[in-house]
Amino acid sequence: MNIKISKRMSQPDFQGAFTADILKAAANPSLISFAGGLPNPVSFPVEEMEAATNKVLARDGVRALQYSGAQGYPPLIKRICERYKKIMDLDFSPKDIIITNGSQQALDMFSAVMIDPGDQIMVENPTYLCALQTFHLYYPEVLPIKLNEDGIDTDMLAETVKTQNPKFIYIIPNFQNPTGLTYSENVRQQMAEVLKGTDVLVLEDNPYGELRFSGEAGHSLHYFLGEQCVMLGTFSKIVSPGMRIGWIACKNREIFDKLLAYKTTMDLHTNIFCQMVLEQYLEDNDLDAHIERAKKIYGEKAEYMISCMEKYFPEGVTYTKPEGGMFIWVTLPEGIKAVDVQAEAIKEGVAVCAGDPFYENERGVRTMRINYSNSTNEAMDKGMKILGDVMKKMI
């Protein structure tokens, strides 16, 4: 029979072939992989989650198994608001929060509510691949804004806001994916000044913000811009990604109401079983202490990875030194493509992620992303030696 797929889904996924290749390679257990972005399972609170589940089912089992409200489990929402106040000095109230299937779903919700075909939106260049993929489902014109060592290029941002008509900018100001870079407080303030009084919304994603193992945190754009800045959050990187519990925090009532209507239509509500178990876990355990342990692991792993790079990478290869998060961003010397290094490294048993799919337009770039959160020291040592040798052959 003659199948006619919708036009929207007939276009190839934005960089879909690229990610399929990487995922396929990463699934090979004989590979040493620095290509993913998985939290280290050492940090997963398995026993605590078992205790929390038993408590929830004993106390309130029917509620955990029955249909529930679209916005999310109120006690969990309350905890998210309290944590915003405690950690970031931000005032959100329960009516501002919707619980989502990970923050990935919130990206789609915001896109559906804001983007008409042809609308301009701004992103960091490079930015989170799966955000680009989601945005592209809605046919925007994507305007990439340069990312410097200290954050978004505020001159380019000001010029773009002045000369174009973007609806929002998507940013990850803390330990950005893919670069691991963090905005300086100065850049945050300048960015807020550029946007204040305009109709440009900020969509601030913050999956890694609490994983800071050195330096000091800057202010969220929400701190400066209030309801002009919508926030995404997730428990994936600090507790568990498998439970798929993220959220969107939005003080603008018009946008909030549309987000909630869309969420309801999409899947009625996020699984209440995991929302209740997670809330019980937060009640019974010290999340700060748990995050401290994860940060210690990640800080040590970042340091060890950097030491391997220093030891094995040839001269001319540079890399970021993250203060938190999960990624190091490597820049190769002129004339060497990251996709070629990636292809050679896989032949030698090491998976890395070339920078290409994180850019809206650039291809054949010299940058690549290295994940350090989920490898043993032995794997880092062996993998970086192989990667360094591959680079040396190509220089």
Added chain:
Amino acid sequence: MNIKISKRMSQPDFQGAFTADILKAAANPSLISFAGGLPNPVSFPVEEMEAATNKVLARDGVRALQYSGAQGYPPLIKRICERYKKIMDLDFSPKDIIITNGSQQALDMFSAVMIDPGDQIMVENPTYLCALQTFHLYYPEVLPIKLNEDGIDTDMLAETVKTQNPKFIYIIPNFQNPTGLTYSENVRQQMAEVLKGTDVLVLEDNPYGELRFSGEAGHSLHYFLGEQCVMLGTFSKIVSPGMRIGWIACKNREIFDKLLAYKTTMDLHTNIFCQMVLEQYLEDNDLDAHIERAKKIYGEKAEYMISCMEKYFPEGVTYTKPEGGMFIWVTLPEGIKAVDVQAEAIKEGVAVCAGDPFYENERGVRTMRINYSNSTNEAMDKGMKILGDVMKKMI
């Protein structure tokens, strides 16, 4: 600031105000509500789920908390295939199944993959409200096909297929929502004959199929049409809706690949924690026996509800006698609107659901949906007496 919501989300929700009113009324605990469609919590396997969770976390805790594959947990997918074979004599293989956040998400996935603005689609008239709401997000032209006591009107279906250009038809052939009606085997065969050899896909939803307490099951359209019929399924009505575990079963590779790509972009994957717990529950328990218990409860409740209607409803009011599922469809005498009965009944403390939002076009209809799965006999007796009195005053 000046917020410009996307055109897609600027249109009012299809019947959104109506459902908001009903949900608000239904949330009032002092009401007797027959307006919802909740499974009876008596049937929830709370203790068994606790045992399953403990097993999963003890055996494979890291896997339950880590990121997972977009298609779903392979052992759960395998069980779904086995159950299709056992219960419906259908051959699906694991590569045909995607686990979704309830079958509601699968409705959206299929819509995104198939519907371009202006495309024609067919639905039963009336049909599941939240399916209409999802379809409308994609701007189709909806062609409602008459629903008779024995199923879809195959003459009208044949005429529509001949004279129009519909892409698919969405059907709920077993204990339909809202009417509780079931297609006869004859109608199923005729429907298959009409569609065979055309380019019209069937999207067959089957949330209630296993809840048959009398009569005999007919064949799925997939049995006759093979890959021309895509199936939706869910554990919501037979185990737990709160875990949000549904699926889509699609043998057509082109559509399947697009569905999976879309799911990946939407939220990466369905929560693996609940997928694994549910699979362990299925391993350790007799699902058939569990469903038998639920069917016994629902059969008794349906019978009791019918007896209350016989006792309290005035002459001229008719109603379906379901062989399974959760709903009875009531038709009022000429000249009385269901929305008026609904409004008066709520004043007297009883919530029912007028038929209006289940129709694509008709408003001010004489039909309404009564849910019997989730009420005590006392509430049914009291509620039907009040409803009957309200009707009598209006006749």
